[in-house]
Amino acid sequence: MNSSESENPLDVRDVPPWTIKSTNSCLRYHRNSRVNSETFCPATFDNIMCWPPAEGGETLKQPCPPFKGIDPSKFAFKSCSEDGRWSGKTEDDFSRPQGFTNYSNCFLPVMKDLLEKLGTPEERKLKFTIAEGTRTMELIGWSISLLSLLLSLFIFFHFKKLQNHRTRIHRNLFFAMLIQVVVRLTVYADQAIVRRPDTSPNKPGIDNTPVLCEAFYTMIEYGRTCMFMWMFIEGLYLNNLVSVPFFQGPVSYKIYYLLGWGLPLLMTALWAGVTAVYHQTQCWWGYSFTPYYWVLEGPRFTVIAVNILFLLNILRILIKKLRGPQAQESPRETAKVKKSVRAALVLLPLLGITNSFNMMTSPVHRSPLEFGLWSYSTTFLRSCQGLFVCCIYCFFNDEVKRTLRHFWKRRMAARRGCRRRSNRSTSLFDNPSLLDAARRQSSVAARLRTSLDSQITIAPLGRRRQPSAAGIPAGAATAGSSSPNGTCL
Structure with a gap:
């Protein structure tokens, strides 16, 4: 094949050949291609590029695929023997139907050195x-x-x-x-x-x-x-x-x-x-x-x-x-x-x-x-x-x-506190007797607050009467006015 490369090769540039990815696609693409000889090599796919049919004794060249490590300005070569078979690495090697494609000119110097070391x-x-x-x-x-x-x-x-x-x-x-x-x-x-x-x-x-x-x-x-x-x-x-x-x-x-x-x-x-x-x-x-x-x-x-x-x-x-x-x-x-x-x-x-x-x-x-x-x-x-x-x-x-342990402990403690407050609230409103007692206590506290406000308003400014804590039932002043210290989510 090296001797055939010195001849004038057939230039094929109709379509980027590396865009065709299978043998069947390659054959379909070149189904209408014609050669002027009864002895020819059919279109083939070499796992990298698609090659069109070639006459016996011809050498095709195509631009190298634009892959990494490849110089797309160079060309790859493929030869067809005189008897219509794609040539292998040597003249008498026809073990592979698609033959051998010479990509040695395509590789960058770095890639060539790497392939040799492999x-x-x-x-x-x-x-x-x-x-x-x-x-x-x-x-x-x-x-x-x-x-x-x-x-x-x-x-x-x-x-x-x-x-x-x-x-x-x-x-x-x-x-x-x-x-x-x-x-x-x-x-x-x-x-x-x-x-x-x-x-x-x-x-x-x-x-x-x-x-x-x-x-x-x-x-x-x-x-x-x-x-x-x-x-x-x-x-x-x-x-x-x-x-x-x-x-x-x-x-x-x-x-x-x-x-x-x-x-x-x-x-x-x-x-x-x-x-x-x-x-x-x-x-x-x-x-x-x-x-x-x-x-x-x-x-x-x-x-x-x-x-x-x-x-x-x-x-x-x-x-x-x-x-x-x-x-x-x-x-x-x-x-x-x-x-x-x-x-x-x-x-x-x-x-x-x-x-x-x-x-x-x-x-x-x-x-x-x-x-x-x-x-x-x-x-x-x-x-x-x-x-x-x-x-x-x-x-x-x-x-x-x-820090994470402290955060986790605080989080767990807060969740336990929320559950306890939630249980107390549920027991209060689920018990009718406790609910009625709370309502009566709130009503008494509201009437006392109204009475005290009227006494303070009528009294002279210099001798404003102070309400006696003794007359207020225990818990009346604070009933209904307290709020929880925290919010449970």
């Missing part, structure tokens, strides 16, 4: 199956993280007792994670809808809409960069609590907001501009493999390194306190310090260190087993990181648990 066709198939499994795990992990982040933000905003300096930093970290989670789930949901087999191939979606697709991936990278910066602020704040602070005086949230939201905005804008100019592929496919991606990855690696230094310093100070005289004299203080050490160790994955695994090059050249272990472990850590952060900073936090 190994044999059997290994490629297995690794693609692993990739599909990790996508399912990713969807589940991001969904759980989304619910955890929303619940944590509700708790921190609903209870004013939890609104302090530390939780204020937590909330910003949760918001940064929420941006990334929401945008990722939106992209994945759109891909699931657009790529369904029963969906029209021309249906617009995020991936095939210029500018919109790039904007979504820019938002993902912005949210991820903000997450790294707020993790850095978490480490900085914790380090300042146990050691000499870098910034003396009260906490300046203007600096924190500039570091957490402003600096990532500048970094992401710079990266997006460079990528748009120098990496002009559909939806910036493969942008993470380009050297321009280090505009974002470089600062992220720096944040991870600084957070490791913060963590080591925190551990050093806490261990020093454990060995001090206070630890020997006060067992309670010792237990408290040990708990702080364990919390600091738990912070290891929360300060961005687990993200370093995702920055490493995927071991696609390794065996399917090694590739699967790496893919599933990194996907689990990345997609469930929102859940991990919420568990440590919110769900497992002692202050949060005390």
